[in-house]
């Protein structure tokens with residue numbers, strides 16, 4: 477293997493025990509890190525904005541909750557898990573001035589460090605511990621006894637043992653059960669942004685929508701198109717995750733496999749690959765980051781897109797069909 481993949485035998489979560497550990501934010505990633513570390517025996521305090529309604533939820537789960545400024549004051553380890561676009565202001569006003577000298581400061585994504593939005597004091601030990609998956613799945617897989625792979629990176633290491641803290645953190649959220657790779661803030665940020673845009677989120681939803689619309693426009697029923705182009709995606713992807721493309725292709729019919737080989741490149745064309753390269757270039761030269769931060773000043777485009785995407789037929793049909801699946805929580 478080209479890289480070292482760390483597993484539980486390489487991590488020692490005990491070094492987090494007896495320390496004051498703070499998770500800032502209790503959203504998608506925040507709740508997953510906080511609860512998984514807590515269940516792993518770490519004494520976790522959650523830092524939230526003043527007046528946050530989430531405080532009650534945190535306390536109901538058995539964890540301590542405080543305002544961000546109070547929570548980080550005497551903390552040994554602080555993990556920032558509020559939205560990327562909020563981190564600059566909150567860090568400058570409430571976190572950095574209250575962090576004790578020599579504290580460990582963690583991030584779940586390298587965005588604010590790579591694009592120099594946060595000012596890192598030289599005395600701080602700065603690390604990344606990022607699961608490669610959505611927060612709710614980080615929690616769900618942990619509770620099921622499995623885990624979500626993760627990345628660690630070290631940006632500043634005055635103490636000399638920041639990597640041990642990062643590995644312990646990755647063990648705490650369940651990452652070391654699946655495999656943890658050491659990277660840099662730059663590599664994590666650029667690959668993460670590329671993956672979510674081109675493949676995982678932007679790529680997949682557009683592929684599903686294009687398939688759905690092609691069938692519906694040709695006169696097929698939207699419910700059939702939903703099962704075919706959206707629901708079954710997970711069943712196929714689960715097989716790829718468990719056994720790779722080969723095992724998935726062993727399970728599907730020869731008919732499907734032949735169609736797969738002759739059709740994939742008709743859909744993901746040279747032009748699509750050129751598009752991917754452009755996406756990557758905009759991430760590498762900072763264009764995407766600038767545009768995103770600017771968009772967050774008004775959220776005009778995002779709000780408009782949220783509305784039109786929610787109104788798309790694939791969502792309406794999907795909602796109805798999912799409503800009939802007894803195992804899905806309402």
Ligand SMILES: NC(=O)C1=CN([C@@H]2O[C@H](COP(=O)(O)OP(=O)(O)OC[C@H]3O[C@@H](n4cnc5c(N)ncnc54)[C@H](OP(=O)(O)O)[C@@H]3O)[C@@H](O)[C@H]2O)C=CC1
Nearest residue numbers: 501502503504505525528530557558559562584585610611
């Ligand atoms: N979403 C994901 O699955 C993944 C996210 N990441 C990274 O993790 C980090 C967190 O992302 P994510 O979990 O999606 O974030 P969320 O949007 O889910 O974070 C919500 C939490 O942040 C708090 N919050 C929101 N805005 C503010 C603010 N202005 N001031 C103070 N607190 C605020 C909320 O407070 P309240 O409870 O009061 O509303 C809530 O507790 C990011 O760096 C992201 O890139 C990395 C991997 C995957």
Ligand SMILES: CC(=O)[C@](C)(O)C(=O)O
Nearest residue numbers: 607608609610611668672
């Ligand atoms: C879930 C995840 O890993 C993402 C897609 O990178 C994110 O939410 O930023």
Ligand SMILES: [Mg+2]
Nearest residue numbers: 608609668672
């Ligand atoms: Mg990611």
Ligand SMILES: [Mg+2]
Nearest residue numbers: 585668669672
């Ligand atoms: Mg991401």
